[in-house]
Structure formats: C-alpha cells, structure tokens
Amino acid sequence: MAKLQGMAKRDARSTAVAASIFLFPAVALLIVYMVYPIIDTFLISRLKWNGFYTAEKINVGWENWIVLFQDEQFWNSFLHNVILMVCSILIQIPLGMALATFLDAGGKKFNIFKILWFLPYLMSSVAVGFLFYYLLATNGGLISGIGTLLAGKRTFVDLLGQSPHALYAVIGVVAWQYTPFYMVYFIAGYSNIDPSLYEAAVIDGANRRQYIFKVAIPLLGPIFKTACTMSLIGSLKYFDLIWNMTQGGPNHGTELMATYMYKTSFQKFNMGYGSAIAGGMFILITVIALLFQKVFVVKEDY
Amino acid sequence: MTAIVNPQREKMKSRIAWSIAIFFAVIWAVITLGPFVFMVLNSFRDKKMMGRQGVLHFPDPWYFKNYPDVISNGFFGFFFRSVLIVSISLILMLVIASFASYPLARMKFRLRGFLYAGIVAMMSVPMHVTLIPVYQMTNQMGLINNLFSLLGPYVAFALPMSVFILTGFMMTIPHEMEEAAVIDGCNKYNMFFRIILPLSKAGISTLAIYNVVGMWNEFAFANTFLNDIQVKTLPLALGAFKGEHAQDTPLILTVLTLSALPTIVLFIIFQDKLVKGMMAGAVKG
Numbered sequence: 001m002a003k004l005q006g007m008a009k010r011d012a013r014s015t016a017v018a019a020s021i022f023l024f025p026a027v028a029l030l031i032v033y034m035v036y037p038i039i040d041t042f043l044i045s046r047l048k049w050n051g052f053y054t055a056e057k058i059n060v061g062w063e064n065w066i067v068l069f070q071d072e073q074f075w076n077s078f079l080h081n082v083i084l085m086v087c088s089i090l091i092q093i094p095l096g097m098a099l100a101t102f103l104d105a106g107g108k109k110f111n112i113f114k115i116l117w118f119l120p121y122l123m124s125s126v127a128v129g130f131l132f133y134y135l136l137a138t139n140g141g142l143i144s145g146i147g148t149l150l151a152g153k154r155t156f157v158d159l160l161g162q163s164p165h166a167l168y169a170v171i172g173v174v175a176w177q178y179t180p181f182y183m184v185y186f187i188a189g190y191s192n193i194d195p196s197l198y199e200a201a202v203i204d205g206a207n208r209r210q211y212i213f214k215v216a217i218p219l220l221g222p223i224f225k226t227a228c229t230m231s232l233i234g235s236l237k238y239f240d241l242i243w244n245m246t247q248g249g250p251n252h253g254t255e256l257m258a259t260y261m262y263k264t265s266f267q268k269f270n271m272g273y274g275s276a277i278a279g280g281m282f283i284l285i286t287v288i289a290l291l292f293q294k295v296f297v298v299k300e301d302y
Numbered sequence: 303m304t305a306i307v308n309p310q311r312e313k314m315k316s317r318i319a320w321s322i323a324i325f326f327a328v329i330w331a332v333i334t335l336g337p338f339v340f341m342v343l344n345s346f347r348d349k350k351m352m353g354r355q356g357v358l359h360f361p362d363p364w365y366f367k368n369y370p371d372v373i374s375n376g377f378f379g380f381f382f383r384s385v386l387i388v389s390i391s392l393i394l395m396l397v398i399a400s401f402a403s404y405p406l407a408r409m410k411f412r413l414r415g416f417l418y419a420g421i422v423a424m425m426s427v428p429m430h431v432t433l434i435p436v437y438q439m440t441n442q443m444g445l446i447n448n449l450f451s452l453l454g455p456y457v458a459f460a461l462p463m464s465v466f467i468l469t470g471f472m473m474t475i476p477h478e479m480e481e482a483a484v485i486d487g488c489n490k491y492n493m494f495f496r497i498i499l500p501l502s503k504a505g506i507s508t509l510a511i512y513n514v515v516g517m518w519n520e521f522a523f524a525n526t527f528l529n530d531i532q533v534k535t536l537p538l539a540l541g542a543f544k545g546e547h548a549q550d551t552p553l554i555l556t557v558l559t560l561s562a563l564p565t566i567v568l569f570i571i572f573q574d575k576l577v578k579g580m581m582a583g584a585v586k587g
Contacts, residue, residue, distance in 0.1 A: 016412070017406035018490040023417065026461055033458035034424050037432035037439075044434060051434070053442060089541035099330065102323055116331045118577065119338065122565045124519030126537045127558055130544070134551050142340045145357040159543055176333070184577055207312075210318075237428035240521045246542070258430050265434055266526060275434050282431040289426065 038282070044275040051271035064276035074277060077248075077255045078284065080167060084256070085235035087171045088178065093227050095175070096182025097220075101212060103183075104190040114187075121180035129244030132173045136160050142276045160246055163253040170242060170254050177241070178234075182227055189223040190216060225296050232292055257281045304432065311465040324400060334538035345369075345556040352551055372543070376531075381423035387449050387535060388517045391456035395513060396506055398457065399464040403502075404494050408480070418469065424462040429455075429522055437526055447530045455523045460513045463583055471505030472498060511572075511579025515565065536561055 045065065048058040066073055103114050123131070127193065135142045138156045147155035159169040193216055201211045239258035242248060248255035261281060265274025340357065345368055347361040355362065405411065406418050436455055445451035473497065483497050521537045528534050531542050543557045569576050 002455050012411075015490070019409050019411045019414075022401045022494070025398045025419070026421070026465060029454065029458045030397065030421065030424060030461060032439075033436060034427060034432060037435035038427070040435035040438075041431050051438070053438065061514045099327075102327055106323075110327070113327055113331060115487070115573070117334055118569075119332055121580070122520070122569055123562050124537060124565075126519065126521045126540060127562055130540045130554065131337055131341055131558055134554060135340055137551070140352050140357060140551055142336065142357055149358060176337070180334075181581075184581055187579065206424060208316075233426050237430065239430070240519075243521075243525075258428070261430050262433075262522075266437075271434055278431045279436065281428060285426070285428060300542055 010198065030089070041275045041278050041282075044272060045279050047275075048274040049272045050269045051265070052269075060272070064273050065280075067273065068276045073252060073260060074257070074280065077257045077260045080254065081236050081238070081256050083167065084171060084174065085232055086237060088174060088231045088235045089228055091171070091175045092179045092182050092231060093224070095134070095179050096227075097186045097217075097224075099179070099183040100186035100190060101217075103187060104216075105208060105212065107138050117183060118180045120177050121184075123177065125177070125240035126244050127240040128173065128177050132169075133160070133245045136169055161250055163250060166246060166250055166253045170246065174235075174238075176239065178231075182231075185227055186220065188224065189220045193219055228296070229289065229292065231290055233285065236288065237281070257284070309332075341555050341558055341562075344552050345559045347489060347552045349550045349552050356412035365552070368553050369493055369560075371553060372556045372560060375543070377539065377557065379532075380534060380536045380542075383533065384447055387452050387456070388514060389422050390515055391453055391460075391517055392510060394453070395457045395460045395464065398511060399461055399492075399509070400499060400502060400506060402465050403468035403472050404498055406469045408475075408493075408498065409490070410560070421462050421465050425466060427462075429459060433526065435522075440527055445465065446527055447533055447561070449528070449535070451527045452520075452523055456517050456520065464513065467509060467582055468502065468505055472502055475501050507575075508579050508582050510584040511576055515580055518565070521561050 002299070046059060046061060048060045048063075049055065051203070098115055099113075103110055104112075134140070136159045138144055138161060140159045143157045143159060144155060147157045158165075160166050197215055197219075198211055201215050206214065237258055238256055239262070242254055242256055242259050243262065246254045248259040257277065258281065261274055261277040264270050264277060336461055343361060344352065344357060346364050346366065347355070348365040348367075351361065351365070382535055382543055402421075406414060406421075432455075440451045443451075479497055479501070480493060483493055489498065519537055520535075520580055524535045525541075528538065534542055539561060540554065547553050
C-alpha cells in the first residue's frame with residue numbers, strides 16, 4: 001500500500017515536472033509580452049513622461065485618469081467606436097447571413113459568387129485602408145468618377161473630408177472588408193445542421209423558405225452570438241484601417257480610442273497620458289464584452 | 303397546410319423570388335469587385351493620364367512602367383523581410399504552442415485549470431494596452447529598427463488563440479493510443495514527439511494558415527518599431543511609397559496590387575484549406 005502511494009506520488013511529481021518543462025516557453029513569453037506590459041501600462045499611466053528612458057519621470061498620481069474622465073476627445077472617440085460597433089453588428093452580420101443563406105439554398109451552381117464575395121477578406125486592413133483612401137479621393141477617386149458620369153459634368157464627391165460623412169464612409173469600408181468573414185462563418189454554420197432536419201421539415205409539409213426561417217436560422221443562434229461577440233471586440237479595438245485611411249481625421253471625425261492612444265503616445269510623446277488612454281480602453285472593452293455575454297445568456301434562456 | 307396548392311403558381315413564385323435574389327447577388331458582386339477593378343486598372347495608367355481620362359476610362363495607352371518602377375524601388379526588400387520574420391515567428395510559435403498544449407490537453411496537474419483559463423483570457427487583450435511597455439522594452443534592448451524586435455510580440459500574441467485551438471484538438475486524440483504507448487515503456491517526452499505531435503498535424507497546419515495571414519498583415523507593432531525604410535516589412539511598404547510619391551496614385555495602386563497578390567494566389571491554389579484556416583479563430587465562444 002505504502003509502496004503504491006509512493007509510486008503515485010512519484011508519478012504525480014514526474015507529471016508536474018514534464019508539464020512545467022512543456023509549458024515554460026509559452027508561459028514565460030506571455031508573462032513578458034502580455035501580463036507584465038498590462039500591469040506596466042497602468043503603472044506608467046500615473047506618470048508624466050515623454051517616453052525617453054533617460055528623461056525624467058514625474059509621478060502625478062491619478063491626474064492622468066482624472067483628465068481622461070473629463071477628456072471630451074476620449075469620450076468622443078469612444079462614441080465613434082460604439083457607433084462603429086453597432087453598425088458593424090447591424091450591417092455585416094445580417095448581410096453575411098443573407099449571403100450565406102443564398103449560397104446554402106442555391107448549392108454548388110452559385111460557387112462563383114462565393115469566390116467573388118470572399119475576395120475583400122483576403123486584403124489586409126492596411127491595404128484596404130490605402131485602397132479606399134484613393135478610391136474615395138475627391139480628385140481621381142471612383143466615387144467622384146461615377147458622380148461625374150451621372151451628373152454629366154466634372155463632379156467632386158468629398159466623403160472623407162467632412163465630418164459625419166467620413167465616419168459613415170469608414171463604416172461602409174469596414175462592412176465591405178468584413179462581411180465575407182461572417183458569410184463564410186454562417187456557411188459553416190449551415191453545413192453543420194443535420195440534413196435529416198430538412199427532410200423532416202419537408203415531410204411535415206414545409207417548403208424551402210419555411211425551412212430556412214423556421215428551422216435553420218433559429219438553429220444558428222449560438223453562432224450568431226459568437227459572431228456578435230467577435231464583431232464587438234473587433235470594433236472596440238479597431239486601428240489599422242483607420243490609421244491608414246483617415247488617421248482619425250478630418251478634425252477627429254473618425255478618431256477611435258486606439259488611434260487617439262497611438263497619436264498621444266507616439267506622435268505627441270505623451271506616454272503617461274497615452275497609457276491612461278490604453279488602460280481606459282482595456283477596461284471599457286472588458287466591461288462591454290462581459291456585459292454583452294451576460295445579457296445574451298439571459299435572452300437565450302427563455 | 304391548405305389542401306389546394308396550385309403547383310404552377312408556386313413554381314412561378316419561386317422563380318420570381320430567385321430572380322430577385324440573383325439580382326441582389328450580382329449587385330453585391332459588383333460592390334465587392336469594383337474596388338479591385340479600380341485598383342488593377344489604374345495601376346496600368348500613367349499618372350498624367352489619371353486626371354485627363356478619369357478613372358472609369360480604360361487606360362489609353364496601357365502603361366506598364368509602374369510595375370518595374372515599384373520593383374526597382376525596393377519592393378522585393380519589403381517582401382523578403384516579411385517572408386523572413388513571418389516564417390521564423392510562425393515556426394517558433396507553432397513549436398511553443400504545441401509544447402504548451404500537450405500538458406494542458408493530456409496531463410493532470412494542479413495549476414492546469416488556472417493556466418488554461420489564463421491563456422484563454424488573453425485572447426481578447428487589445429495590443430494597444432501592451433504597446434507602450436513593449437516599445438520601452440524593445441528600446442532598452444536596443445532593438446528599435448531591428449526586424450527581429452517583432453519576433454517576441456508576434457509569437458506571444460499568436461499564442462493564446464493557438465494554444466486554445468490546439469489544446470481542443472489534442473483532447474480529441476483517443477486515449478487508447480497513449481495507453482498502448484505507456485505499456486510499451488514510452489515516457490511523457492517520447493509520447494509527445496512520437497504520438498501526440500504526429501497526430502496533431504491537421505490542427506497545426508490549420509493554425510499555421512490562420513497565423514501566417516495575421517502575421518503577414520501585422521501593422522501596429524511593425525509601424526512602431528521599424529522607422530528605417532531599410533528594415534520595414536510589407537504592410538509598411540504602402541506608407542513608405544506614399545510618403546515619397548503621395549500624388550502618384552497609379553504607382554501606389556501598383557504597390558497595392560503587388561502586395562495583395564500573394565494571398566490571392568494562395569487563395570486560388572488552396573481555396574478551401576485557406577478559408578478553413580482563416581476561420582480557425584471563429585471557434586472561440
């Protein structure tokens with residue numbers, strides 16, 4: 001008995017040793033590049049510091065956070081993130097679902113649409129940002145070109161240069177890029193539905209349309225929730241595309257939390273305040289994501 | 303259901319519904335393709351002709367010099383630096399992720415639940431929260447303007463999702479395989495290299511595709527750490543060319559076309575596999 005226990009103990013110890021060895025590189029990297037930087041961001045947020053490590057670091061306590069709470073520009077950026085988030089969920093997910101439904105109902109003969117519709121997602125956000133910067137340009141852009149054609153005289157359509165329009169344009173571009181993602185996602189969802197359910201529905205006298213709306217779409221519930229969560233988190237930390245398309249302009253009209261943070265830290269070299277913005281961003285994203293998870297679970301229950 | 307169904311009328315109705323659906327499908331295809339057509343067509347235009355002909359006109363004459371211009375201005379430099387850093391980061395990341403997933407999926411030890419939850423929680427950390435401290439670290443190590451400064455962030459930020467997916471994958475490997483190996487005197491280390499790793503190949507290749515796309519397109523870290531044009535990666539090439547030739551739209555569109563080409567070619571070759579790989583991240587709940 002004692003011998004057996006000793007063996008079990010030795011086995012547990014050798015398991016622990018093996019587990020530590022295998023996990024060590026990953027855990028070490030995550031501590032160095034994730035855990036420590038997150039803590040450090042909150043520590044730097046209490047400093048007045050231009051980021052050069054020879055420069056003086058002045059401890060200002062909670063001053064940056066107090067300024068952040070009253071910073072209209074920050075809340076304005078947050079509002080843009082929220083608008084982007086709501087529009088992304090309302091445009092991309094239903095559109096992606098409609099496209100997937102079309103492809104699912106149409107079968108193989110519409111494969112060409114699937115390929116064409118997927119293309120925008122193959123471009124990086126940086127490339128999409130640049131492409132639409134030139135495509136929406138007042139002079140020599142595609143939209144201005146179409147405007148010229150329709151009006152019959154030289155017309156300039158200025159979408160990125162004035163304030164509410166620029167944000168709507170950005171929302172449209174983001175929808176262009178990400179709708180294919182949700183489309184493929186819902187296609188996968190449809191293909192996971194047991195085909196016998198369709199047969200059962202047909203035997204019960206349902207037609208294709210009734211099957212889609214009464215059987216298939218309700219079954220996609222969990223997928224719908226995951227899609228919304230991804231869209232939500234993605235929209236709140238959005239950066240690459242905006243940075244390359246508008247730099248947050250015109251006059252902060254498309255400023256997001258991430259671009260505001262980047263400007264403050266790496267263009268104005270106000271690293272203390274930049275860290276406070278990053279910290280605020282982290283807190284807001286976490287809170288919104290958790291709240292969303294809670295609300296959605298309640299809805300799914302009844 | 304009603305007993306009287308007029309089959310002809312039903313058929314008619316369905317045909318009309320399909321026509322409307324196809325009409326919208328074509329419109330959406332035009333919207334998706336339009337920007338690509340704009341990009342490719344105008345890359346074959348002389349910049350002087352851009353204003354004169356308007357963007358909707360076919361290039362007349364077709365102008366092919368943008369491509370050699372971009373290539374001779376160091377485009378392949380950007381390209382090869384991206385290939386270099388992405389391939390090293392990817393291999394290192396896959397090794398570390400499969401090491402970490404093995405104990406999380408196949409062993410029982412005290413901190414298992416805690417470590418797994420911690421790693422999963424890191425999936426949604428926005429990179430901006432870590433950017434300033436990681437920049438400071440890189441600066442203190444003297445790695446600013448060094449391509450390999452990206453290695454750490456690229457590997458670390460790809461890890462949580464990869465470990466999550468791979469752990470799930472390794473859990474599905476049947477236990478009988480392991481038991482048979484133990485009877486044959488296989489220890490935990492050999493078990494990993496001889497049994498678990500070979501059986502996880504499919505999961506690892508999906509992860510490779512998913513992460514190669516993410517790393518290939520990464521912008522924010524690269525833009526922060528690499529200021530010198532001699533060390534910049536491909537996503538920064540656009541900004542670099544725009545900085546020098548802001549007014550030369552066709553030239554920038556050429557850079558865009560060239561940098562979009564690799565993923566589009568890969569898509570044509572490995573269509574289903576690439577889509578599956580790019581969707582790997584979507585399994586998180």
